[in-house]
Amino acid sequence: MSEAVLDSGAVEAPGAKGLVNDWSRDKQVFGVPWGKAMMWIFLLSDTFIFSCFLVGYMSVRIATTDPWPVPSEVFALSFGGDPIPLVLIAIMTFILITSSGTMALAVNMGYRKDRKKTFWLMVATAILGASFVGMQAFEWSKLIIDEGVRPWYNPMGAAQFGSSFFMITGFHGMHVTAGVIYLLIIAFRVRNGFYEKRGGKYEIVEIAGLYWHFVDLVWVFIFAFFYLW
């Protein structure tokens, strides 16, 4: 595959030469299925959206004169003994990383055309994602009901904590939920032979995987900037 002739007559090449060739082509820039290119571009836009939220959170946290609540105390849970800091968050991180692993395996199985394994791995990923959302909902209820956190006030420190937290984790949780639904739709289509009828191409599993890994990626940043910082 090192001498693929492209539609403009240019030859596929690695490095800068390939870069110039790609951008000079007649019909399409990137030699990838259009679904993949579009998903990447969507994820790029979503990156900017989450960056706006995170930078906004940074701004209000820097600018407030009130003390900022300490996340390891706010998000600690006790199981009868001393509160363990950030334990639920650690479990949620573990779950999301596990789900990224099952998703990567699903993509691999998809390309091997093993529909059964692809289906079960995608379902496992979706179940893990749903449990993540469940835990986040529990976290929300704890903050709202037990701690009295509101978007405009919280007794533990700066008022902006509430709005930042609900906005950022809310948007992320919404993305995870949408991802769970998306994964289940694709998983059942794979199982029912929907893609066999369309030429036996399983790029769609990789495309869904890109979205799912993005959701995990955003959590990596939220975990670092909101819960640890």
Added chain:
Amino acid sequence: MAAEGQQHPLKIYYMIWALLFVVSFFSYMVDYLHFHGALRWTLILIFMFVKAGFIVAIFMHMTWERLALKLAILGPPVAILVLIGLMSLEGGYVENSRIENYGESTFVPEAPAH
């Protein structure tokens, strides 16, 4: 063409998967062991970028994508660094203005109810 190009030995995925757990554990330890100040923030950022790098490069296949796609996707987010710089400068200024004009905060925080 795309199908064969995206199949890599599973071993690399398992390795990166394991590494993600390890780095996450280290991230958690930064808080559990009560690191503070510059050391805390430096470690948080390093571990965050390591994890993000692994996820984008290996799980999202970016390592194996063509340079045009790599640059088109990874290039623009660099502009976010500019936004971060500008907004942190502004935030510092706003905080100083508030202290100058309204005085230090008199908020007495309550401990989280457990």
